[in-house]
Amino acid sequence: MCYKVPEFQSLVLTGWNIAATGTAMFRVVKKLKLLKSDLKELNRGLFSDIERNADVAYNLLVDCQLSLQQDKTNKDLMDKERYLRQSYYLMAAAKEDFLRHKANSEWAKDGDTNSAMFHQVIRQRHVHNKVLQIEDKNGILCKEPDEVLQAFVDYYEELMGTNGHTTLVLEHIIRQGPLVHDTDWDGLCRIPTEQEIRGILFSIPEDKSPGPDGYTSGFFKASWDIIKGDICEAVQNFFVNENKLLRVFTRQIASIRVHEANKTKYDRGRVFW
Known part of the structure; x- marks a missing residue:
């Protein structure tokens, strides 16, 4: 205010x-x-x-x-x-x-x-924000709240909580599907310009809830002429020093496939219903 x-x-x-x-x-x-x-x-x-x-x-x-x-x-x-x-x-x-x-x-x-x-x-x-129904790993449609919750738990337990044998993924099989090329990865990891950083920041509505530090986007917009040098340097420095980690992260995001035909499944971090 x-x-x-x-x-x-x-x-x-x-x-x-x-x-x-x-x-x-x-x-x-x-x-x-x-x-x-x-x-x-x-x-x-x-x-x-x-x-x-x-x-x-x-x-x-x-x-x-x-x-x-x-x-x-x-x-x-x-x-x-x-x-x-x-x-x-x-x-x-x-x-x-x-x-x-x-x-x-x-x-x-x-x-x-x-x-x-x-x-x-x-x-x-x-x-x-409420998930009313979802298909579990067996293709059964869960509608009760407890069943929906258990479907999420079962999915992540199978994904991260087991010590079972992991089948080797063959590269030639992966290449049969849609791929993100190296030029696209380079674009995602490219150091953003001041104009790009400002554009993203100013696209955030001022009435959105504040971040963990208590500052809303309204603060950064109102004081941009004063703080833009440090803010841009901090963002650009992340792309320089964390480039290797960022490339792994963008590859993981790029591997997400959306099931357009059946929008009731939970797939790699996305909910469809």
Whole structure:
């Protein structure tokens, strides 16, 4: 919420100029960690009890506008109305963001301050993320919750939890199917440009839930001109130093085959129903 106030840019600029040593990713994590307490304090000072403050800002604006109607040439009232209008717009936007993030939280279903729309979105998410039925390894369709759960457990136990003999996979058999060429692998492992990193980051909606560090994409968008150098270096450094691991990972992803004909099976990390 504090991303839209003038104090935000100067606060980030001061915090980001703190000297940090180590790898590029370590420097980014350290700066974000040190900056978090200052951002919390700014957010607490400006937006604590945001719902009540938004209502107060609205009432002050209405009172000022009524007074201005009685004295339309009063310059002081004009300036005051302009200031109160900007303040109300800021508070109203912060209130909307607060309710949106609250609706994304698991405990929102127990709150009574959200609108019916937010509760409907929460119910839709629960339905969308629920696996109602799935075929087990024997091709039997499981519909009961316990049976669905056991189908997943059996699949992973057979995949990773046994010590049985592994049949050698013959390369000539693999090559009979669709393949990902070396040029495609090189493209997946290519070091991204600043424009590509920015494009991916800015494609993330600001109302998505924050990451483990508590930062949403809104922070990175609002402070991009300040932090882009360190962020891009950290991302590009991963592609340089972890290139070997990344190639193995991309080969594993590329080997996933989707069963288009029967979309009720669990196959290599994908659920279809």
